[in-house]
Amino acid sequence: MTASQIIFYFIAAFILGCGLLAMTTRKIFRSAVWLLFSLIGVSALYFWLQVEFLAAVQIVVYVGGIVVLIIFSVFLTQQSGKEMPKAPLTRTISSILAVLFGFAFTYSLIYKTNFQTANANFDADVSRIGTQMLNTGDQGFALPFEVVSILLLAAMIGCIVIAMKSSSHLPKEKSTVSKPEL
Amino acid sequence: MNLNLIIIIPLLTSIAVLFCKGLKQVRMISLIGAAIQLILSFVLLYAYWQERAAGNTSTFIFEYNVAWYAPLHINYHIGIDGISMAMILLTSFIVLTGVLVSWKMPARTSGGEMLSKEFFFLLLFLGVGAYGFFISLDLFTLFFFLELAVIPKFLLIGIWGSGKKEYSAMKLALMLMGGSALVFVGLAGLFFNTNTGDGTHTFDILQIAQMHIPVEVQKLFFPFAFIGFGVFGALFPFHTWVPDGHSSAPTAASMFLAGISMKLGGYGCLRVATFLMPDAAHYYSWIIIVVSCIAILYGAFATMMQTDLKYINAYSSVSHCGFVLLGIGILTQTALVGAVMQMVSHGLMTALFFACIGMIYDRTHTRQMSELGGLLKVMPFISTTFVIAGLCSLGLPGFSGFVAEVTVFMGSWEQTDVFYKIATIVACASIVVTAVYILRTIGKAILGPLEKNQYSLLKDAGWHEKWAASLLIIGIVAIGVVPFWLNHLIGPGAETIMSNIKNVTIIK
Amino acid sequence: MNGIPISHILFVSTALFFIGIYGMFTRRNLITMLMAIELMLNSVNINFVVFNKYLWPGKLDGVFFTIFIITIAAAEAAVAIAIIINLYRNHQSIDVEDAVELKH
Amino acid sequence: MNYSEYISLILLLPLAGFVLLGLFGKKLFKQSSGMIGVLVLLISTVLSLYTAYQYFFVNGKLNDVYQTIIPVKYTWLQFASGTSIDMGITLDPIAVMMLVVVTFVSLMVHIFSLGYMKGEKRFSTYYSFLSLFTFSMLGLVVASNIFQIYIFWELVGISSYLLIGFYFDRPSAVAASKKAFIITRFADLCFLIGILILAFEGGTLDFNTLIHRLTDTQSSQYISITTASFLGVSVLTWALTLVFIGGAGKSAMFPLHVWLPDAMEGPTPVSALIHAATMVVAGVYLVARLFPVFSINEASLYIVTWIGAISAILAAIVACTQTDIKRVLAYSTMSQIGYMMFALGVAHLGGESGLGYTASMFHLFTHAFFKSLLFLCAGAVIHLIHSNEMNDMGGLRKYMPVTHITFLVACLAIAGVPPLSGFFSKEEVLLAAFHSNKLIYGIALFTSGLTAFYMFRLYFSIFWNKSKSLDTHAHEGTFSMKLPLIVLSICTLLAGFIPFGNFISSDGKNLELPFLLNFSIAPVLFALTGIVVAMRMYKKENNLPHRVAASLGGLYKAAYRKFYIDEIYLFITKKIIFNLIGRPAAWIDKNIVDGTMNGIAYGTGKVSHWIKGIQSGKVQGYALYFFSGIIVLAILVIYFWK
C-alpha cells in the first residue's frame, strides 16, 4: 500500500466519518462543525486528486461561505447548545432501511460496472480552466458562466426581498388553511 | 344542399340567444331558430328524395369533406343517408317541441332565478351536438359531437332540475363520459388498424367500411365501441343513469335526453360498432341479444314497480331502447330498419310522454301517481295526449311504436337459428308488461275520480303546449299510420350496413 | 492511478451521498436538512471530478460541472436560508414538523 | 259497381267519423255528433248490405264455389321480399257476413245511443269511440293479411278499452277497462307469437298464400312446419294453439274470460255492440278464418273444442247465480261463444263434416241479433231503473211494453225455442256436436237447458216478480231507443229462416243444412224445462231461489263467486308477478345495478380518503417517497419489466 493509498483511505474515512457525525449529532452547532470538517475532507480529496483549483474553490466557497452562512443562520434562529429533536423511530428505521438498501443497490450497480480508466493525461490547471471559462466557442463555458451570474443576481434579489425585515410588522395571522373534506 | 346548415343554424340560434334580452326575446329567437331548423329538415328530406329520385345511388349524399387535422388524418366529413335523415328529422322535432314546452320556463334554479337565456342556449346547443353527431362521417367529428352533447345535459339537469338533481346530473355526466371514454378507446383502436394503402390511418367511416379490419382487432375493439355507445343507449347494466337523469331533468331536457341522447347511443352502435366491425358484430351478436332481452323485460318489470311518472317513463325507455339494441344485435336488414324505426319512434313518443309529465307537474307540482287522479276531467288535452303517448308506448297499431317493434320482430325471423326466435319471443313478452304499467299509470293518474279538490282549478294546456304535443303526435301518427315512407327512407341505409355484414365469413 | 481503483472513490462519494440522504430524511431541523443537501451535492462533485480525471480526461466537463454546482449550491443555500429565516419569523421555529399546515 | 269503388268507404267512413268527432266533436258538433255518427254508419250499413248482395247473389260465385275476392290491397310495411304487412280488403262469405253484422248492429247501437247517452258530457267522444270501434272491427273482418288482422285486433282492443272506461271517474270502470285490455293483451301476445311462427314457416303474411301453403301437403312450408317441433309438439300445433289463445282472449274463453263480466262497466249500448255481438266473436272469426289450417291439425282443433265446451257450461252455471243483469248477459255471451267455438272444433273441412263450421257461423250470426237485442233491452231497463241489480227490478212489463216484448223474443231465441232464429242455429251446433263427439253433445244439451233457465230467470226477475212502483212519468225512452229494439227483434224472429248453408260453408260450396225434427226434441225439451223451472222460481216473489241456493251449498257459492277464477288471477298477478318478478327487478336495479355504480363512486371516494396520508405535509416524508419511488422504479425497469 502506497502512501497515496493510505492518504486516500484516511481522507475517505475522514469525509465519511465527519459526514455521518454531521448527520447524526444532536447538537446543531456541532453538526455544522462536523459538516465543515467533512467539506474540508472533500477539499483534501480534491488535492489528493490533484485538482487544486477545485480544492481551493471548495474551501473558499463552502468552508468560507456556505458553512459560515449556515452557522450564522444557526445563531440567528436558535441556541446552539440546544439539542435537536429526534425524528420518530419509525421514520428513522424506514430511512435507515431505505438508505441502506438504496446504497447497496446503487453501489452494487456501480461496482458491477466496468469503468475503463483512460490513459490520457489529465490537465486541470488554473489557466486552462480560466481560458475555457470565458471561451464562447467549442469547449467554452462562457454561457453557463453568464447564466450562473444571472442566477446569483436572482438569488440575491430573492434573499433581499425575503429576509429584509418588513417595516410594518403585521400581527401574526392565524392559519388560513382549510381542511379538505370528502 | 349544404349540409353544414344543419349545424350552423342551431349554433347561430344558440349564440343569438346569448345576445337577447328578457325572456320574451329569448324564447322568440329560440322558437324561430328551432322552427327554421324543422323546416330545413323537411327541405333536406325533400332534397334527399329529389337526389335519390334523380338516381344518385351513392351511400351518402350531400357529402362535404375537408381536411381538419391533416397530420392526424382527421377530416371534417359530413353526409347523410336515410338513417341520418330520419334522426335529423327526429332531432328537429324534439328541439322545437322542447322549446315550445319550455315556453313559460316554469323550472327555476335553486337560487330562484329563471336564467332563461342560459336555459335556451344550452338546449339549442345540445341540438348542435345531436345534429352534428348524426351527420358525421368521420369518427373524430362523430366523437366530438357525441361529447359535445354531454355537458349541456349536466347543466340543464343540475341547474333547472328537480329532486336530487345534482346527484342525477353528476351520475349522468359521469356515466356518459365513461361511455364515451370507452368509445374513444374503440375509435383509437380502430384508427390504428386501418390502412389506407399508403401506410397511413384514417378516421373516415366510409373508407373504414371499405377496408377489412382484421378480425382479431375487431373482436378486441368492438366491445369498447359497443358498450361505450351502449351506455348512451341504456344498455343493460349501464342504464342506471337513465332513471335518475330523466326524472331530475327539467321537461325539455328530459325530452331531449330520452328523445335524442339515447338515440346517439343506438346510432353509434349501428354506425360505428356494427357497420365498421361486422365480424365482431357477428361474433358478439348473441351477447347483445341476451343483454338487450334482459333490458327489455327487466326494464319493463322494473317500471311496473315505479310510482313516479318520470321514473316510469325512464324505466320504460330502458325497456324500449332494448329493442333498438335487439334490432342491432339480430343483424338482419329488417331488424336494423326496425332498430332505427324504434329510435325514431321512441324518440317522439318518449318526448311526448315527458312533455305531458312536465305539463302535469307544472300544474299539480307532483309526479307521484298516488297524488294524481282524474286529470282527464280538468285537463282533457293534456290527459288525452298522455293517453296517446301511453298507447304508443304499449305498441298500439296506428302509432309508431307498433311499427318499429313489429319490424324488429320480423327481422329476427330472417335469421334461421332458433336462438334468435326464442330471444324475440322473450322480447315480445314485454308488450304485456308494458300494457300493465302503462294502463296502471293512465288509470291512476289520468282516469278515476279527481284526487284532490284543488285540481279542479287547473288549466288545460296553453297554445304552446298544444302545439308541442300536436307536433309530436303528428310525428307519431305519421309513422304509425303510413310507415312505408320511413321504411323507404331507412331501408337503403340499413342495406349499406347489411352489405358489410353479409360479407362476413361467419365465425362461431 | 495512485493504485486506488475508481470504485473505491466512488464508494466514498456514494456513501456520502446516502449519508446526505439519510440526513435529509431524519434531521428535523431545517438548517441541518440544508446541510444534508450540501453533503449530497459534494458527493456528486466528487463523482464528477473522479470521472473526469480517471475516465474522460480529455475535456474538463466534469470539473466545470463541479464548479457550477458549487456556485449554485451557494445560491441555493442563500435563498434557502433566507426562506428559513423568514419561516422562523412566521413560525418561531425551524423544525420542519412545525410547518405542516399545508397537507392532505 | 265494382267493389273497389266503394268497398273502402265502408271502413273509411267510420274512420273519418272518428277523426272528425275525435278532433272537433267537442267544439263543433256538440249536439250533432250523434246524428253524424248514425249517418256515417247508415251509409256504411247500406254499402255493406249492397256488398253482401253483390257478393252472394251477383258475382261471388265461380263454379258454385264462393271465391275469395280481394278488391283493395296495398303494401303498408315491407319487410323482406315476400313478407310485408298489406292493408287490404278480403271478401269471402264470412267476411261479408261479418261486414253486414258489424255495420248493422253498430248502426242499431248508434241509434240506440242517441237516446241512451243523451246529455252525456262526452257525447261526441262517445260517438267517436264508437266509430273507431266500428272501423277497427270492420278492418278486422276484412283483413287480407294476418298482420292486418292483428293490427285491427289491437285497435278493437283499445276501443273496447276506451269504451269500457268511458265513465272514467268510476274506479271500477277504470279497473275493468284495464283488466280487459291486459288480459286480452296477454292473449294477443300469444297471437302475435303465433303469427310470427306462421309467418316464418309460411314465408308470408298474406292470408290466402299462407293458407294455401300450409294446407298444401306437398309444399315445403307444410313439410317444414309439420315436421319441426318444439318441446315435442309440432310447430304447427304450437302456432295454431297460440293463435287460438289470441282468439280465446278476445272471445272470453275459459280461462281468459274474466275480463268480460267486468267489462259491463261500460255504457250498455257499448256492451251490446262490443261485448255481445261483434268483438267477442272475433276469436271465433279468427279460427274460422284460419279454419283450413286448423282442420289439418287435430290437436289444435281438439283444444278449440274443449275450451269451447268448458266455457259454454262454466259460463252457463255462473250465469245462473249472478244478480247483475248485465253480468248474466255477459256470462251468457261467453257461453254462447263457447258453443260457436266447439262447433268449429268439431268441424272438418268440406262437405257434411263441415257442418260445425256453418253452424258456428250461423250461430254467430243469429247470436249477434238476439244478444245485442238483449243488451239493448237491458240498457233500456237500466236507463229507467238506474241500477244493474236484479233485486232492484221487477214488474217492469207495465212500464216498458216494447222492451218487455222484445226482451221476451230474444229470450226465447237464445233459449232455442222454435221457430226463432236461436233455435235453428243452436240446432245445427248440437247436430254437429252429436255427429262427432257425444260428450260434447251432452254438455251442449245441458248448457242449453241452463241457458233457458238463466235467461228466463232474468226475464221474470225484471218484468214479473215483485211489482215495483215507479214514478208515473217513468217511460221507456225515446223513439231512438225503441226503434233498434224493434228492428232487432224482427231480425231475431226471421234470421233463422235464412238458408245459411247456401252462403257459408267450410269449403265455399253449397251445404244443405240438415234439419231433423226428431233430433230437435231433446234440446227443445231441455229448453222448456229450463223455462218452466225459471218460471216456477222467479215469476212470483218467493223464497224458492234461496232454498235452492242453500240446498246446492258449496256449488252455488262457487258458482256465485265465479269459481274463484278472479281470485286465482289476483294471486298470480299480485303475488307472483308483482312480488316475485316486479319487486325484485326494481330492487335489483336500485340496489345491485345502480348500487354497483354508486359503489364505484363511493369506493373511489374512500380510496381517495385512505391515501391522503401520503400527503402528510412533511417534507421529509415527501423526500422519502421521492427516493423510494426512484429505487422501486429503477428496480422495476431494470429487472422486471424490460
Add this chain to the structure above:
Amino acid sequence: MWSDYLQLIKAEGLVAIIMFILLFLKLGKKERNTESLLHFINVLLVINFISGFFFNAEGTLFGDMFQTNSLLSLEKNILNLGTLIISLQSFQWLKGHKHILEFYMLLLSTLLGMFFMISSNNLLMFYLGLELSTIPLAALANFDLEKRTSSEAAMKLILSSAFSSGLLLFGISMLYGATGTLNYQELSQQLTGTPLQILSFVMFAAGFGFKFSAVPFHLWTADVYEGSPVAVTSYLSVISKGAILFVFVSVLYRVFQNISVVWYNLLFILSVLTMFIGNLFALRQQNMKRFLAFSSVAQVGFILIGITGQSAAGSASVIYFILIYIFSNLGAFGVVSLVSAVTGKETVNDYKGFYKNNRMLSWVLAISLFSLAGIPPTAGFFGKFFLLLAGAGKTSSSGWQLNYILITIAALNMVISLYYYLRIIKAIFMDKNDNPVEKVKSTFSPNLSFIICVAGILVTGFASSAYDYIFSLVK
C-alpha cells in the same frame, strides 16, 4: 457574426433586457405609481411576446451548448404568452404589493432559466437552466411575506427541489461517468442501457418528474401551490411545468432514444400513477388552488401518455396540449386569483352560488374547467384527444397491447377527473348559498387576460392551424 448571435439568442436576450430595465428602475427613483408601473411592465411583456414571432433563426451557439430553431422559439413564445397572461392576471394582487419590481425580476429570471433549459444542448446548460428556473421560484413562493403558509410553501419548494436536484445531479454524474460527455448528441450515441445507466436515467427522469409533478415525485406540488401567492402558483403550474415538459419530450426523444423501451415502461407506470393519485387527491380538495394543483398533477399523467407515443404526433400533441393547458389553467387560475385578491375567498364552498353575482367570471371559470376536463368544444378536448391518440399510436413491442391498456386507463381517469371539475361547476351554478361572493370588480388587465384565455380555449381547438404548425415544426 454578432447579429447572428443576437438573432439566435434573441428570446433570452429580450427577457434579460427587460430584467435589467426593471433593475434600473428599482435602482432609480423610490416612489412610483404602481398601476402605471404594472402597465408598463405588461407592455414590455407584450413586446416580448410579439417579438417572439419574428426574426427566429436556427442554429447553435457557444460550442453546441445552446441551440435554437423554430420549434424551440415557438415553445419559448408559448411560455412568453403564459407569462404575459399571468402578469395581467396578477395585476390586482400586485397592486397592493411592495416588491413589484423584484417580483418581475425573479419571474423573468426563472423564465430565462426555462429558455436556457429549452435551448440547452448540454446537460450542464440544462442543469443551470433548471436551477435558474427553480431557485428564484422558491423566493417567489415566499412573496406573501407575512403569510405563514407562504413561507412554508417556499421552504417545501426549496428543500424538495434541492433534494431532487441532488438526485438529478447524481444521475447526471453517473451518465457522465458512463459516457464521458454532456452533449446531447454524443450522449445519445453512447448510451447502451446498462443497469447503471438505467438507474441514472431514472434519477435523471425523477428530477424532471419532480418539476412536472409526476407521482411519486409530486408531493411538494399541492402544498406549494396552496401556500404560494396565486400568481406564483399559476406560474408554477403552467409555465414551469410546460417548460420542463418541452424539455422532457425533446430529451427523451433525442437523447434517450436508445433506451426507449425503458422509458416507455417508466412513463407507463408514472402516467398511470400520476393520473390515479392526482385524480384521487383532487376529488377531496376544498381549496381551489390545492384543487387545481392536484388537477394539474393529473393533467401531467395525460401528457405523459402523449410522450409515450414516441412519434412526431406525440411531441406535437404534447406541445399543443401545453399551449391549450396554458389557456385553460390560466383561465381558471385567473378567476381564482382575482377572487382571492378581492375577497380573499379561496375554497370551493366560497364558490357556491358564484354565478349569481359574477356571470362572466363564472363562465370563464366554467369554460376553463371544461377545457381542463377535455370537454368539447373547448380546446382541451382536442388536446386530450390528440395526446391519447398519440399514446395509442405507439406500436407495442410486447404481446400485451400496452398502448391500449394505457389509454383505456387514461380514458377512465378522464371520467374521474370530470367528477371534480363538475363539482366546481356544480358549486358555481347549482349550489345554493345565502351569502355568495359579491360582484367582483374586474379591471382592464384581468379582463384582457380572460379574453385571451377564453379565445384561446375556443379557437385553438377548432382552428387546426395551431396544431398543423406545431406538427410541421416537429417533423
